[in-house]
Amino acid sequence: MDVQVAVxxxxxxxxxxSVTALDGLTLTVSxxxxxxxxxxxxxxxxxxxxxxxxxxxxxxxxxxxxxxxxRAAVSSGxxxxxTQAAALxxxxxxxxxxxxxxxxxxxxxxxAHVEDALRRVDLLDRRRSTVSTLSSGMRTRVSxxxxxxxxxxxxxxxxxxxxxxxxxxxxxxxxxxxxAASGVTILVxxxxxxxxxxxxxxxxxxxxxxxxxxxxxxxxxxxxxxxLESAFLALSAAPA
Amino acid sequence: xxxxxxxxxxxxxxxxxRRDRRSLALLFVAPMVxxxxxxxxxxxxxxxxxxxxxxxxxxxxxxxxxxxTEIQLSALDRDAALEELRAxxxxxxxxxxxxxxxxxxxxxxxxxxxxxxxxVEGALIHLILDVPLTAFVKVSYLYGGPDYSLLDYLAPxxxxxxxxxxxxxxxxxxxxxxxxxxxxERLLATPLTRGELxxxxxxxxxxxALLQALVILAFTVFVLKVQYRGNLATIFIVEAVLVIGAxxxxxxxxxFARNELQAVQFVPLVLLPQVFLxxxxxxxxxxxxxLRAISAVLPLTYANEALRSVMVKGYALTDPxxxxxxxxxxxxxxLMAVAAVLSIRRExx
Numbered sequence: 001m002d003v004q005v006a007v008x009x010x011x012x013x014x015x016x017x018s019v020t021a022l023d024g025l026t027l028t029v030s031x032x033x034x035x036x037x038x039x040x041x042x043x044x045x046x047x048x049x050x051x052x053x054x055x056x057x058x059x060x061x062x063x064x065x066x067x068x069x070x071r072a073a074v075s076s077g078x079x080x081x082x083t084q085a086a087a088l089x090x091x092x093x094x095x096x097x098x099x100x101x102x103x104x105x106x107x108x109x110x111x112a113h114v115e116d117a118l119r120r121v122d123l124l125d126r127r128r129s130t131v132s133t134l135s136s137g138m139r140t141r142v143s144x145x146x147x148x149x150x151x152x153x154x155x156x157x158x159x160x161x162x163x164x165x166x167x168x169x170x171x172x173x174x175x176x177x178x179x180a181a182s183g184v185t186i187l188v189x190x191x192x193x194x195x196x197x198x199x200x201x202x203x204x205x206x207x208x209x210x211x212x213x214x215x216x217x218x219x220x221x222x223x224x225x226x227x228l229e230s231a232f233l234a235l236s237a238a239p240a
Numbered sequence: 241x242x243x244x245x246x247x248x249x250x251x252x253x254x255x256x257x258r259r260d261r262r263s264l265a266l267l268f269v270a271p272m273v274x275x276x277x278x279x280x281x282x283x284x285x286x287x288x289x290x291x292x293x294x295x296x297x298x299x300x301x302x303x304x305x306x307x308x309t310e311i312q313l314s315a316l317d318r319d320a321a322l323e324e325l326r327a328x329x330x331x332x333x334x335x336x337x338x339x340x341x342x343x344x345x346x347x348x349x350x351x352x353x354x355x356x357x358x359x360v361e362g363a364l365i366h367l368i369l370d371v372p373l374t375a376f377v378k379v380s381y382l383y384g385g386p387d388y389s390l391l392d393y394l395a396p397x398x399x400x401x402x403x404x405x406x407x408x409x410x411x412x413x414x415x416x417x418x419x420x421x422x423x424x425e426r427l428l429a430t431p432l433t434r435g436e437l438x439x440x441x442x443x444x445x446x447x448x449a450l451l452q453a454l455v456i457l458a459f460t461v462f463v464l465k466v467q468y469r470g471n472l473a474t475i476f477i478v479e480a481v482l483v484i485g486a487x488x489x490x491x492x493x494x495x496f497a498r499n500e501l502q503a504v505q506f507v508p509l510v511l512l513p514q515v516f517l518x519x520x521x522x523x524x525x526x527x528x529x530x531l532r533a534i535s536a537v538l539p540l541t542y543a544n545e546a547l548r549s550v551m552v553k554g555y556a557l558t559d560p561x562x563x564x565x566x567x568x569x570x571x572x573x574x575l576m577a578v579a580a581v582l583s584i585r586r587e588x589x
Contacts, residue, residue: 053429075431087426091256103248104430 005067006031006154006185007052012061014047014208021047022058023208029187029201031153034180036199037189040236044208045189046084049158052187053081065154073154077105080152084159086143090132094123094142097131098149105150117145120175137168144172148179155179157188161195173198193229204235211235241439245432249440250447253414257448263410267448271402271456272463278398279464282390290359293321293330296337311363331356383553388467395466396475396547397520399456400540403479404486405511407449411490412503415441419494424584434584438577442487449483450476469554475547477557481569482543488576489539495583514540519548542568 007029014022029035037045050056054071065073098114118124121141161169197216204212223231295318324330333344418424497503518540546565549555
């Protein structure tokens, strides 16, 4: 196992009844890399991320995270998973939510870690607020803070900036950049092109298969288009 | 199994629940309101007076003989007497001719009919023998007593039904919310195991369930003044094991519902068979073989038997019957906890 590899997926297959969600997906993500999963709705992005989070067992193929099976990697605290919709307890305060997730992840010195995570998402002044009273953007920030608490080595972000305003989106990407600079690997799914262009590498998937992979510039050049959005549309429409 | 993680889940449930005032009211106030109503209904001595109309002339001696009994006799002509019966103003019509009595009753309610016929027959024997019935029938009580009301007999079962019902409902809906709001998925993507999650839920809800059991018990004994013979601690232990089973059953059942409306529909399915077949309305040994077989797998059957034996008959915790019932309730709780764990689907990758 290459020590530089964070995620290695080989020929991963997953079906839900008659629907094929993953159809032999193969990709590798290096440590400290921000890898963007691009694809239309229903292309298998979320299924792949849920597989990496140890929530789904593939029907075929292999998935390894830092050389371990996904559930083992999650159990060791190596993985942080941010779901599409903020998964928080509305009746509890921001602080109580974070303390709860910190306890599940076995975080020691909870107070300091909660404070640090809140500072990162700029919500220190709202720590006593009840989550149900926060705006959706703030809830997304709390959700990100909850994912960062145990300092995971791999962050799985499933469309993290859906419903987030452009200013906050920029802030998020600054966080992601600084995390990647400190060695954290980030796998992010998206269909926002502005966001995709910020990734180190992109994997374009359709019908559960990898159609193309490379930097944003490489994909644009390969599609022979002027921008990433057109490249995405051209490559998605091309026969598999 | 990490007690630290299970404890974190339990703490979170306690925190959430403490803020949910409506659910707290449902848990603690609702049983008291219903018990008070039941107490007023069943706690007072029922009026057993039977209104009998005699068709035709009645011997004044008969009227004299019935004075002081629970038979209220009046005389009318036959048509008027029948009209009284039809209108519901009388319970029975009696005709005496040629030393034979014919009793006509309204007859639509079998229980009431049996009681009326029994009373009238008793009164007729009393008349024929010309001695008060109490002169040769002396009643002594193994358990209970002449001042025992229906409430005293039913209170142990009511305690079990309320404790089971409210906790089952709350744990079903709470866990369903966890499943549908996306938080369950988030929890399963942490080191938390399914067993720890179920243990945490059982711990958190058991705390409220036990508090509720304590409140219901105290209310029944000290406010409704239900008579009891056994040890209060024994009653509490039986209740505790029962409600822990109710929490696990709620968690497992929530897997079969997609939304809260569906979850609520499971309540009659789970509760009604237990109300009908656990000895609440009809004693278990009077059920048919098929119904008795169903009753044998219902937790409330064992809770009722144990609670009634302790409260009415004064059985001790160490009595083999009580120990057996507690053992069966504990086994049910364990079985349901395993079912709850299995109902949380995580296809471990």
